[in-house]
Amino acid sequence: MNRRDFLRTAGGATGAVAAATSTASAQNESGGGSSGGGTTHTVEMTDGLVFDPASIEIAPGDTIEWPNVGSVGHSVTFYDDGIPEGATYFASGGFDSEEAARTGWNNGEGNVAGGESVSHTFETLGTYEYFCIPHEGAGMVAEVVVTENPGSGGGGGGGGEKELHDLGVPIQAHWVGSATILGIIATLVFTFYVLKYGESPNTGNTGGRD
Known part of the structure; x- marks a missing residue:
């Protein structure tokens, strides 16, 4: 080498x-x-x-x-x-x-x-x-x-x-990480709810009602 x-x-x-x-x-x-x-x-x-x-x-x-x-x-x-x-x-x-x-x-x-x-x-x-x-x-x-x-x-x-703070963005890395994790959790919970319970009653089909 x-x-x-x-x-x-x-x-x-x-x-x-x-x-x-x-x-x-x-x-x-x-x-x-x-x-x-x-x-x-x-x-x-x-x-x-x-x-x-x-x-x-x-x-x-x-x-x-x-x-x-x-x-x-x-x-x-x-x-x-x-x-x-x-x-x-x-x-x-x-x-x-x-x-x-x-x-x-x-x-x-x-x-x-x-x-x-x-x-x-x-x-x-x-x-x-x-x-x-x-x-x-x-x-x-x-x-x-x-x-x-x-x-x-x-x-x-x-x-x-460049780091975010170098660009004038008042945000810290740990807040970005926390927000990302919370977003993932919220998405998982919503997906689980939809899969288990189906559509909301408010959006269900109205059957034969006129």
């Missing part, structure tokens, strides 16, 4: 949740909301050989910090062909290309040991694909999407669904 297939699979498995909660629950932030630049987000590197979260949306000027929360060594290495044109290349160990990072790893450089972390600030809009050199084959790849409107379900495509 290549990295793009993996990212599509990971995104599909978590898409519905990620759109609503990845910013709030799968990352730690400092400095408030994610809509403005300057926020720091956390993507953990784990002994499960994953970046958590595997996909994250941030604003230009935001920083990603990758702490190694386990004991197995990892790297954070951008793909040369997986970053936007004009974007600054990044790899743990301070390398300026994917090839240099791979060579450096073989020479014992670029390792982020357990308890250590690295970080990078993203300025250029677009999608950044990256991986862990020793665990790339195990599917330890991920992406960062830098967009003007993180969390809008876009990163460039389509607007995503």
Whole structure:
């Protein structure tokens, strides 16, 4: 499975949740909301050989910090062909290309040991694909999407669904659910009554009366 297939699979498995909660629950932030630049987000590197979260949306000027929360060594290495044109290349160990990072790893450089972390600030809009050199084959790849409107379900495509309250509708979800349930119950009761007792006496046929 290549990295793009993996990212599509990971995104599909978590898409519905990620759109609503990845910013709030799968990352730690400092400095408030994610809509403005300057926020720091956390993507953990784990002994499960994953970046958590595997996909994250941030604003230009935001920083990603990758702490190694386990004991197995990892790297954070951008793909040369997986970053936007004009974007600054990044790899743990301070390398300026994917090839240099791979060579450096073989020479014992670029390792982020357990308890250590690295970080990078993203300025250029677009999608950044990256991986862990020793665990790339195990599917330890991920992406960062830098967009003007993180969390809008876009990163460039389509607007995503809006909540009712965002459209100015003064209604809450639990009321909608309650009304729906009551409507179903009323329909069932009416259907049961009609099936058991037939038509109302007021609408029955008048027989031979003139």
